[in-house]
Amino acid sequence: MLLEKLCLLTLTLGLVKSEYKYETKYFTVPLDHFGFQRTETFQLKYLVNEDFWDRGSGPIFFYTGNEGQIEVFAQHTGFMWEAAQEFNAKIVFAEHRYYGSSMPFGNVSLDNKHIGYLTSSQALADYADLLDYLQDHAVTPKYPVIAFGGSYGGMLAAYIRQKYPHLVAGAIAASAPVHMFPGMTPCDAYYRIVTASFKNDGSKHCVDNIRSSWSAIREFASNATNAEWLRKKWNLCDPLKNSSDVQQLLDFLQSSYETLAMVNYPFASDFLVPLPAYPVRVVCQYLNQTLNGTKLMEGIGKVLDTFTNYNKKTKCADYKKGSDYGNLDASGWDYQACTEMVMPMCTYGDQDMFEPHAWNFTEYSDECFKKFNVRPLPDIARVNYGGDRLQAASNIVFSNGLKDPWAGGGVFNTINESVETMLIIDAAHHLDLMPSSPADPSTVKMAREFHKQRIRRWIQKFRK
């Protein structure tokens, strides 16, 4: 279950409408950039808009696509579109291999015998090749390139500046959990922030009620009559026939709270599930006093209803779908989490509102082996990308919203004079990259101004 986390947001973003226009293009990349035994190539998709571009020397704003169809990121990274007009920039969104339509082996790309070239290094090398092509393979590139990305895309934006600084003048890495690797971050950091959001935007009662709900639901549902009551009252698509069903329901609830915290934006949105502004505050109103027994069940039921049926169009709460939304992308991320992206997660139940669940690498590894016939490599991301030793990097802004669970693995200390951090107190998951909204808190507006200042500085330095 933990595997799908980062992916969740991608999918969530998928349903928002927007009207940014671009041309869809394809670029040939090798399957393997770091060896010559495999000679296959495939088409990497990228989106381009040159409406604002100063063709002589304007910068290229380059989104390092993450785990999902690139159109999703193009439509939701409003900050890039808005800033491009100011900077007369060309806009490029590059799709990550093995997601969307950038499939090296078509429909069977995610089969175990083909998926092995789904790695961050290969994706970065795809982007490097594409950037070289966009610069006409010039020994001295003409256009300053600014990389942008959110979440795993933010990690990639930072990484491409670290690994290919000759191709990328600077990077805005929003909500990039580059420290979420073994030994760098306490494994409960993510869940503590989910909990803090529910406490701060909701109340202590809200947190306490959720914390006590796990055993309460388990106990309540163990009685057949109660289980049927829950099915009806909570409008569940499937009955709770056994403890495995109940566990699935609890997992779905936990995942809902995480999503609510991640997308706890100041405006109503129709992400994965349509939600009101400040959804955490909204759901917590049903849990703002100490609740027990049936009252607690009713309260949680209202939270569930808000999450699954805010627009009143959902037939029933489909708790069995978990975080597998039938999208190929999810499977791709699971593989990455089972190879390079080993991010320990745990709960203790005290500073977080969840049932205690230890991080067990062996169990995790066995699950990966069963699923993909691979063993995760807990050191590989640190060895490759530096973990928390980024002193030699330059021209990166790491921004994190304090309301964002992923901030738990973010960079908060300024590393050096040009690797800076931007803490956005009021923001959830990479709010700073989203289109501006009248409801934006001043802190996120300031963050966007900060980003633009730094982008200006990097471009000036490039031109010197």
Place this chain on the structure above:
Amino acid sequence: MLLEKLCLLTLTLGLVKSEYKYETKYFTVPLDHFGFQRTETFQLKYLVNEDFWDRGSGPIFFYTGNEGQIEVFAQHTGFMWEAAQEFNAKIVFAEHRYYGSSMPFGNVSLDNKHIGYLTSSQALADYADLLDYLQDHAVTPKYPVIAFGGSYGGMLAAYIRQKYPHLVAGAIAASAPVHMFPGMTPCDAYYRIVTASFKNDGSKHCVDNIRSSWSAIREFASNATNAEWLRKKWNLCDPLKNSSDVQQLLDFLQSSYETLAMVNYPFASDFLVPLPAYPVRVVCQYLNQTLNGTKLMEGIGKVLDTFTNYNKKTKCADYKKGSDYGNLDASGWDYQACTEMVMPMCTYGDQDMFEPHAWNFTEYSDECFKKFNVRPLPDIARVNYGGDRLQAASNIVFSNGLKDPWAGGGVFNTINESVETMLIIDAAHHLDLMPSSPADPSTVKMAREFHKQRIRRWIQKFRK
């Protein structure tokens, strides 16, 4: 023929005796660091000496092995051994995959179906993994690591600092032709320096005689009697039966001049061929006035004799062996030159003393395809490592000897406050990395002091 150049020096070094002591160890590395489809591993050899090491916190001096058996580099990189005593450093020499005994597929590693994982990126990732292991996989590494390398090894030393600065505090990149890629350096730079060495250490006469010798030999040898005279006078192992034999002889001569320039050291050495101190000066004494006809043939014959038979133990001049010395390593480098390491070379015959020979990429590519079934990628090294755009790098010294033909592709302009260049007027190919000698010119002594100052600075910065 051009393919073997960089390799030549490696092989040359192979025959020098020395008495540095080390322990030979092996470390398991994956065949493919950047994908998970191939799951093979193999043993990478590395050499260790801890005699001088301050085990608490002493630095690790790490040689990024290049194209050859690692023992060769360990025995000839005397500067590392001497400096290690001053710095209380642990000494590690890591062997490059597909050379020496670090063969992923044993005896058949260099077969076309196995050789594809011979790439600089994979080699750097091997070294990164080994460094992580030497640091006990610590999230915060304990020991500052200084990378050293000469020639292609110098490129790797710079590259590992560029790509893995969290693992390497700084790099001494000696005689590293990182700019010897398409579009960065005039293709005749290498041969112009060979020629300048023969002019400066020899004379204008020396250069003019060599320049006129090519057509003179060709014409002279076209007559059967003369050809037989040459076989006897020049002590050739094989007769000159046709123009192809003559071409092989000319290629061998050209290669001899290059080698003489590269190893034009201030002390006698028994490299590939035993040579006196300042061998260019020595051979030019036979060509220091305008020579024609038989006199010219006699002069060139003496140069050939010095190169092939200085110790008077060689039976005959084996001009047909070319630069293929029957060592597996040569083949490995040829493959690298046919994939990533595309270094354009040409002669014009005016500012150099050779017959004009244009750089023809198509011809080069066809040769590679015929040999390895691969096409060289002229952009890949620049895209991957930055070419001449190294502004974002840090803590590297690029040293070059002005007598070294490879300096033609070296870095000469200081890039920034911590990527500095050290020009050694009197030095041939990475003389600064060699054991100190009473014959060393003061400039190379100064260069070594400069290296040590910078190493000290990098170590201090690491410990801050």
